[in-house]
Amino acid sequence: MIRVTLPQHLRVLANVEGEVSLEVPQAPTQADLLDALEAAYPMLRATVRDPTTMRRRPFIRFFAGEEDLSNEGPEARLPDSVASGSEPLRIIGAMAGG
């Protein structure tokens, strides 16, 4: 199982508290993780990634620990620490004013 933390607005939308756990294939990529997230929580479709380009939305960031994975692309393999479930992939809304 892979662990994911969602930003507050998406936790409310998905009606979850804390982390979510997802079943993913061996050696998962970012795309595998997001596929699994949207399958388990259909209301999150198109909120993390653009449904046309299938790339992350500009104000969304992905972190594993202190490592910023945001610019690695959908086919990038997730770090072992995330793939093994020892730490969560953190999906974060970028800071912006207003």
Added chain:
Amino acid sequence: MSGVRLLIGTQKGAFIATSDGMRRDWMIDGPIFGGWEIYHLAGSPADPNRLYASQSTSWFGQLIQRSDDGGRSWQPFSNDFSYASETGTHQWYDGTPHPWEFARVWHLEPSATDPDTVYAGVEDAALFRTTDGANSWSELAGLRTHNSGPSWQPGAGGMCVHTIVLDPVDPARIFVAISAAGAFRSEDGGSSWQPINRGLRSDGIPGGEAEVGHCVHRIAMHPSRPQVLYMQKHWDVMRTDNAGDSWHEVSGNLPSDFGFPIAVHTHEPDTVYVVPITSDSEHYPPEGKLRVYRSKTGGDEWEPLTTGLPQENCYANVLRDAMAVDSLDPCGIYFGTTGGQVYGSADQGDSWVPILRDLPRVLSVEVQSLP
């Protein structure tokens, strides 16, 4: 009628205000979807408990929420607004071609007869429809693919379908308005469209008779007279008596003919309301006095309505989707401001009271008259 329900969309959430038929005391519920931009909420005329909300942020994109119990609970429904065919380009602000990109739903227009049918006006300009209660959306692509589409340019707020008017007599006839392409009419349920901008004059458009390129801000119709439309344009208040075949100006004695919303009295087809704004570069009321103007003559002759509205130091705007009329007698009128106030009048505009004073920027106001 037992009461009214105001559906208020703001930059940071939705609010619902309900009152009995006296419209003096209001119960407020909200924020709903706190922190999200709510461009529009709309209720089904066929089932007042069926509500739809357009919810979005720059972070997480577009969502559509639906309530089947008058706003007490909500569920997310389909947010798949995929264009139906290959998207070409429209003009960008600098005149260069720019690909069509979905940004958000500006306006939801439920069918008068079917709670499951709703039209959605979106940015970049296109019209979508659901016939299954927002479980799925299909584009009526004839609008976006109109042969003038490559020449359309966005207004400052984006290139959006912000107005949808359904003809209550002829279900095949639909009117829409696009900033800044202009007004369009379909006679076949949305399959094909023709621009209806003859008579509009806009600075910067050579000849003043351009087929498209006009910044229409809002169109309103009285259901008893669907041939007559009133329009608040970027500048000018306009009227057509032939369903848009030609327009003539009815700005008359308004202190400024720039503005955004326009509404028609529920029981008097010739009574029209606008909120003049100083200019296109000063989006606040002239002299800091918030005045709704009413014409009882179908335009040209306007009277200011000021009782209960701030007459000094008011520099808030009223956006295009932020004014609505109820169907009680006397007719009630409501509007919200970019300063977060929502005002209501239970006497067809003669006097006003603030219903809410300190909301986030109000993006839309709709009202349901409850059975």
